[in-house]
Amino acid sequence: MKIIKLVWSYLRIGIANELQYRVNFFIQLLQSFIALATGLIVLWLVFSQTTELGGWSQPELLAVMGIYMLVGGVIQSAIQPNMQRLMNEIQDGTLDFALTKPVDGQILISIREFRFWQLTDVLVGLVVIVIAIVQLKEQVGILQALAFIAALILGGIMIYCFWLILTTTAFWIIRIWELVNLFQGLYAAGRWPVTIYPQWLRIGLTFLVPVAFAITVPAQALTNRLTPLTLVEALGLAVLLMGLARVIWRMGVRSYSGASA
Amino acid sequence: MQSPVIEVNNLSKHYRVPVREAGLKAATKSLFKRKYNTVKAVESISFKIDPGEVVGFLGPNGAGKTTTLKMLSGLLFPTTGTSMVLGYQPSRRQAEFLGQITLVMGNRSQMSWDLPALDSFELQRAIYGIPRPEFEKTRDEYIELLEVKELVRKPVRNLSLGERMKVEIIVALLHRPKVLFLDEPTIGLDVTMQRRIRLFVEEYNHRTGATVLLTSHYMADVEALCKRVIVIHNGKLLFDGDLAALLERFSAFKTICVTLANGNGSFSHYGEVLNQDAGHFTLRIPREKTPDITARILAEQKVEDLTVEDPPIEDIIEKVFSQKSVEA
Numbered sequence: 001m002k003i004i005k006l007v008w009s010y011l012r013i014g015i016a017n018e019l020q021y022r023v024n025f026f027i028q029l030l031q032s033f034i035a036l037a038t039g040l041i042v043l044w045l046v047f048s049q050t051t052e053l054g055g056w057s058q059p060e061l062l063a064v065m066g067i068y069m070l071v072g073g074v075i076q077s078a079i080q081p082n083m084q085r086l087m088n089e090i091q092d093g094t095l096d097f098a099l100t101k102p103v104d105g106q107i108l109i110s111i112r113e114f115r116f117w118q119l120t121d122v123l124v125g126l127v128v129i130v131i132a133i134v135q136l137k138e139q140v141g142i143l144q145a146l147a148f149i150a151a152l153i154l155g156g157i158m159i160y161c162f163w164l165i166l167t168t169t170a171f172w173i174i175r176i177w178e179l180v181n182l183f184q185g186l187y188a189a190g191r192w193p194v195t196i197y198p199q200w201l202r203i204g205l206t207f208l209v210p211v212a213f214a215i216t217v218p219a220q221a222l223t224n225r226l227t228p229l230t231l232v233e234a235l236g237l238a239v240l241l242m243g244l245a246r247v248i249w250r251m252g253v254r255s256y257s258g259a260s261a
Numbered sequence: 262m263q264s265p266v267i268e269v270n271n272l273s274k275h276y277r278v279p280v281r282e283a284g285l286k287a288a289t290k291s292l293f294k295r296k297y298n299t300v301k302a303v304e305s306i307s308f309k310i311d312p313g314e315v316v317g318f319l320g321p322n323g324a325g326k327t328t329t330l331k332m333l334s335g336l337l338f339p340t341t342g343t344s345m346v347l348g349y350q351p352s353r354r355q356a357e358f359l360g361q362i363t364l365v366m367g368n369r370s371q372m373s374w375d376l377p378a379l380d381s382f383e384l385q386r387a388i389y390g391i392p393r394p395e396f397e398k399t400r401d402e403y404i405e406l407l408e409v410k411e412l413v414r415k416p417v418r419n420l421s422l423g424e425r426m427k428v429e430i431i432v433a434l435l436h437r438p439k440v441l442f443l444d445e446p447t448i449g450l451d452v453t454m455q456r457r458i459r460l461f462v463e464e465y466n467h468r469t470g471a472t473v474l475l476t477s478h479y480m481a482d483v484e485a486l487c488k489r490v491i492v493i494h495n496g497k498l499l500f501d502g503d504l505a506a507l508l509e510r511f512s513a514f515k516t517i518c519v520t521l522a523n524g525n526g527s528f529s530h531y532g533e534v535l536n537q538d539a540g541h542f543t544l545r546i547p548r549e550k551t552p553d554i555t556a557r558i559l560a561e562q563k564v565e566d567l568t569v570e571d572p573p574i575e576d577i578i579e580k581v582f583s584q585k586s587v588e589a
Contacts, residue, residue: 001392005387005390006387006388009383009384009386009387010384010387013376013383013384016380017375017376017380023513024343092369093369094369094370094371096331096334096336096364096366096369096370097364097369099336099354100334100335100336100357100359100362100363100364100507101358101388102357102358102360102386102388102389103356108388215415227336241281256336
């Protein structure tokens with residue numbers, strides 16, 4: 001209960017603060033639309049050559065792109081800013097303050113930042129998904145919708161854990177910006193269903209960087225490709241990653257000495 | 262006899278730090294095989310602090326003060342030894358413990374720079390779960406005491422260092438902690454601002470009976486706030502006792518700074534000349550001779566300006582360290 005109140009406080013104050021900078025909203029909106037336009041052009045180029053890609057039809061790929069934008073927006077608004085702050089605080093020693101608060105450290109460092117305007121990506125992503133659904137030949141039933149939402153949430157959790165593990169390594173290596181760039185490069189691969197990639201890359205994008213679970217699996221749910229087994233796997237991997245992230249976080253805090261004064 | 266709030270027994274902290282020679286070759290080598298040195302940041306120190314005490318924690322840079330404060334606030338795991346604060350073992354970091362202490366670091370900020378301080382206060386309230394009426398009462402009381410009514414509405418990045426430190430202290434004390442760890446709370450501030458912060462800490466200590474462990478390089482802070490000081494050097498405890506005793510023992514000198522109207526003169530016959538350049542002279546004079554010497558200089562030289570100062574605390578501390586046989 002206290003945690004929910006805390007999340008709400010951070011959200012409320014973060015949003016109120018960002019509402020002051022309306023220019024950011026328009027810049028962000030412009031960015032979202034540029035990203036959308038580039039995506040659509042590439043899609044259009046692909047489908048001017050062929051009618052399907054690796055078994056995915058045009059509206060289905062549109063759905064993948066929508067999910068890609070949606071999840072990307074969530075990462076940019078809620079996950080990445082927190083992790084960047086954590087990284088900075090590990091570097092300059094101000095993490096001391098977060099670690100001396102009577103709240104679980106991991107939770108606290110995960111909820112402090114929220115980039116409200118980045119939600120434009122989420123919004124645009126949603127619109128794209130709805131358009132894709134309308135164009136799909138088969139209807140999306142309740143079951144698919146539920147599976148879609150479940151897959152999306154599990155994917156989000158996995159991405160969060162992955163980011164946290166990545167960032168926590170800063171306790172030992174301090175400078176890890178290169179790793180962050182690596183993540184962004186790999187995430188861009190999620191623009192397409194991972195099933196179209198060669199196997200080695202597919203495995204990497206599934207288990208090393210859980211892009212597949214965050215984007216392709218929800219898309220599979222939406223397009224009636226998802227087997228219950230995949231969903232169970234997603235659940236298993238999410239639980240595993242949460243445990244792993246927790247253990248690594250604890251180890252990191254233990255070895256944290258803070259930048260000395 | 263009350264039981265102590267802070268109790269430290271043979272506390273040590275050793276770090277392992279990688280070492281390498283300068284140069285590319287050594288850097289490449291260290292990629293594969295690292296050598297480590299053990300740095301004994303804190304070595305077997307023990308002390309007790311009673312409720313309501315304000316204790317100055319002194320030592321030169323790198324003496325182990327911050328490391329000790331971090332162990333006491335639960336940030337660092339001791340290598341050996343034990344510490345108890347308010348009956349808790351800090352390194353276990355229980356919420357009940359953390360909710361009763363606070364950590365202020367003069368050279369670091371816990372405020373969000375884009376937010377007005379009022380918002381950071383609000384977040385602090387949520388973190389500590391302070392009931393709203395109590396929170397508002399405390400907040401307004403502090404705002405009044407430190408006269409920051411207007412400042413708390415501005416984004417923190419627009420505040421001066423001194424102003425920021427005021428709100429920094431407020432945010433750190435909103436939950437009315439029983440133990441305060443203040444690490445150089447007045448560093449870099451001008452004299453007036455230092456005084457304000459100091460008075461506030463004093464006031465807080467009087468009103469709440471909280472225990473304060475403070476490090477500072479400013480003698481004035483320590484003199485005003487701390488009856489008792491603990492001195493450490495190279496991680497070892499050198500002195501634990503009354504400040505007055507420490508000063509009497511080690512601050513046997515004063516510093517006289519003279520600026521001459523015509524620029525030239527000889528001062529070596531008055532006492533030890535610490536520094537001289539372009540008409541400015543700095544002398545070190547035994548405490549009891551200071552009035553005499555000052556009078557003589559004023560009579561014999563064309564003085565434009567003259568000040569008499571206590572040596573900086575660093576000098577006193579340095580003297581403490583140069584005398585090895587100090588009984589703790």
